Amino acid sequence: MSVRIKELREKQATHVAEARERLDQIGKTTDEARAKELETQHDAAMAEYDRLEKLIEREERFAVIEKSVAEREEESRAARRPGSKASIEGRGTDEGESKLEYRSVFHKFLREGADISAMSTEERAVLKSGIDERAAVELRAQTAGTTTAGGFTVPTELDANIIRSMKAWGPMYDEDICTTISTASGSALKLPTVDDTAVTAVSHTEATALTDTGAKDVTFGQKSLDAYVFDTQFVRWSMELSQDSIINVEALLASLLAERLGRIANSQLTIGSGSSAPNGVVTAATLGKTAAATGAITWDEIIDLEHSVDPAYRTSPKARYMFNDSTLQACRKLKDGQGNYLWQMGDVQKGVPGSFNGRPYSINQAMAPIATGAKTVLFGDFGKYFVRKVGGITIGVLRERFWPDLGIAGLIRFDGELGDSAAIKYLQQA
DSSP states (O other): OOHHHHHHHHHHHHHHHHHHHHHHTOOTTSOHHHHHHHHHHHHHHHHHHHHHHHHHHHHHHHHHHHHHHHHHHHHHHHHHSTTSHHHHTTSSOSTTOOOOOHHHHHHHHHHTTSOGGGSOHHHHHHHHHHHHHHTTTTOOSTTTTOGGGTOOOOOHHHHHHHHHHHHHHOGGGOTTTSEEEEESSOSOEEEEEEOOTTOOOOOOOTTOOOOOSSTTOOOEEEEEEOOEEEEOOOEEEOHHHHHHOSSOHHHHHHHHHHHHHHHHHHHHHHHOBSSSSOBOHHHHSEEEEEOSSSSOOOHHHHHHHHHTSOHHHHTSTTEEEEEOHHHHHHHTTOBOTTSOBSEEOOOTTTTOOOEETTBOEEEOTTSOOSOTTOEEEEEEEGGGEEEEEEEEEEEEEESTTTTTSEEEEEEEEEEEEESOTTSEEEEEOO
16 A cells, blocks of 8 residues: 555545544434534535545556556566567667657557558557557457558557546446456357255155155246447547647547446446346346335344345355445444444555445445435345456547547447346335
């Protein structure tokens, strides 16, 4: 953990302690005005906690990027050292001569209005090698592989940045939460299902033949994972912007594409209808508990929801809660019968994250906030939710269509399905 991140975690701990102190001051004898003031102070402290959490996420992502850049620079230096393979082949051996990098060449290509004739022979070779390395994952569909028609790839770093940002936008695209299956083609993938939790063995009587009635046969089912396609729509930018901008246009476009892809992927995997679309986890889950109120959740209802899920699923390493951030805000103020808060602060020094009722939780903004009839809280084994990813993210850069301007767009193919409907259940407001 870096010093900067450690400092931010310590500040978080301070704000959590302050928020808890404010709620502790609210009692039965506290007048309404004072209670409202204390609640406002509590919400302000927790808002600062959330702001710091976003800063920590940025710092962690930036640390990963810095490490990646340092590794590439080291590889480049190693390639120029005497005795290296590149040195033996005569590349980058002259002092002061630097090896052309794909990123810088791609930037020049954009600045020149995507005019291939403005590129040197070496620069064209670098662009061509980029296409070969990406194995046609990020090629223009109209003339795939034809560099003179504008079908150049975007840098590898853009693809990696989009993947990281998609996970940040929603938990359902994260392989650490769900079970992911990656396939090269989009043919229908059949998923066998079975729920044998209600079936038991029977007592055996000595010297008696085993019963063979079929009553204990295993009942299998089958679900299908398809390959639904979603796109970002085109983001267009001008030739003048490519030539004159002082900002990194590529990084800006990567952020825009990542947000669009991340939002649609998480939304579909959360609340997708299952009809010509992924079967979202909320849609596929079953009712575990109905809350008594339309605008509130009680501690007893959380306990009932958790215990509506079979213990076989509750003990899974991927068992967790999932809800909207506003739902978490409301639950942070709940206490059990002993006056202990449900939401627990993690260990700052050991890097242990906060937990909800002693279990991990995920914030999913695609889920509904607390409101009449809304499915507000999920709990169960998210390892039973399968996310199918088809191929890689496809990024296309066009110049002829928008000439003299440029356009960039992204495509993804995926599907989602809950393999066992008993594995995840939801709490629904009255």
